[in-house]
Amino acid sequence: MQNNGSRTFDNNYTTKVIAEATLRENIIDAIGKTPLVRLTIGGHDTSVYGKLELLNPFGMKDRVAKRAILEARRTGVLRPDAPIIESSSGTMALGVALVGTYLGHEVHIVTDPRMDAITKAKLEALGCHLHIVERMTSHGWQSARLERLAQLMEQYPGAFWPRQYENPDNPLAYVELANELLADLEHIDVLVGPVGSGGSLCGTARELRKYLPNLRVVAVDAVGSAIFGQPDRPTRLQSGLGNSLIPPNVDPSVIDEVHWLSDEEAFAATLQLARHEKIFAGNSSGSAYVVARWYAHTAPAGTKIVALFPDRGDRYVETIYSAEYRRQKGVQALRLPDTPTEVSYGTPVESWTYAHLPRNAE
Numbered sequence: 001m002q003n004n005g006s007r008t009f010d011n012n013y014t015t016k017v018i019a020e021a022t023l024r025e026n027i028i029d030a031i032g033k034t035p036l037v038r039l040t041i042g043g044h045d046t047s048v049y050g051k052l053e054l055l056n057p058f059g060m061k062d063r064v065a066k067r068a069i070l071e072a073r074r075t076g077v078l079r080p081d082a083p084i085i086e087s088s089s090g091t092m093a094l095g096v097a098l099v100g101t102y103l104g105h106e107v108h109i110v111t112d113p114r115m116d117a118i119t120k121a122k123l124e125a126l127g128c129h130l131h132i133v134e135r136m137t138s139h140g141w142q143s144a145r146l147e148r149l150a151q152l153m154e155q156y157p158g159a160f161w162p163r164q165y166e167n168p169d170n171p172l173a174y175v176e177l178a179n180e181l182l183a184d185l186e187h188i189d190v191l192v193g194p195v196g197s198g199g200s201l202c203g204t205a206r207e208l209r210k211y212l213p214n215l216r217v218v219a220v221d222a223v224g225s226a227i228f229g230q231p232d233r234p235t236r237l238q239s240g241l242g243n244s245l246i247p248p249n250v251d252p253s254v255i256d257e258v259h260w261l262s263d264e265e266a267f268a269a270t271l272q273l274a275r276h277e278k279i280f281a282g283n284s285s286g287s288a289y290v291v292a293r294w295y296a297h298t299a300p301a302g303t304k305i306v307a308l309f310p311d312r313g314d315r316y317v318e319t320i321y322s323a324e325y326r327r328q329k330g331v332q333a334l335r336l337p338d339t340p341t342e343v344s345y346g347t348p349v350e351s352w353t354y355a356h357l358p359r360n361a362e
């Protein structure tokens, strides 16, 4: 047994033979069944697991695109020759491009100038049409994109819009993820996940609660996001999580607690996730990681915590992972406190803070 800092590793380890088929009939079938990895953090017999949604063909939203598009085809809402149009700057765009173009649909993605070169290259390589809005409107980039999307829907009658912010197939796509977690772990005490449309955390939590009624559900958001009653700040640097609008797929009734991290804290968290756990991921995974880590240090012995890690780090090489970018944005100090501050829901926040959702407030 070799001891490498906090890690122990058996030198006589041989790859486990897992008697489970890995062959998939097509790329759509390669979506889901992502690895669940025990992290090195924990203590007092507490265990923390990362659900590596970033190991889907493109990312977590492959699941949503699969469910929404297959359902729309099954019910006839999407005809085999009709185009698909969606607004996204990242993972949802990739999922829709993957599933939509694979099934022979024309795919239009509406996005904004914040889209990184790697995502753009992937979308173009898959053969989708990109529409990039030039300026923010009343509710930031989000409303500008939705306005352009409405124009495209007029231009392409019969087009299907997956509507990730309100389509019930978004949260329903995570029933499978919940079942994967239940198959891997007999019990889960705490589920931590970033929130953008709300689909992944709320969909997973709703399904898990059927079997684990005492599950604690912890949302992770960005300072400057409007989802949980904060003033909107569209200039925030974090992507994936956060929103300038409140999406209908956010179901506060299944969420117990919300944490907000500043850009600087989220960047520091993402770098720590790579450094300590060897998981090269985006900022939403980084934020979920440090919230899960804090829980692990404060929870009673035996607590099992799962954190959702939505996307890989490759699209952030010019931002989060660039020292020059961090310096330009004034976040090079990478300050991240060990402990968040508790506030009452509705208090405006600037750095790592958490609040209980109103129905749970004392």
Ligand SMILES: Cc1ncc(COP(=O)(O)O)c(C=O)c1O
Binding pocket: 061, 090, 091, 092, 194, 195, 196, 197, 198, 199, 200, 201, 239, 240, 241, 282, 284, 285, 310, 311
């Ligand atoms: C990288 C990343 N993390 C987190 C989220 C939030 O997930 P959800 O939309 O399911 O709330 C998204 C959503 O697009 C994302 O792209």
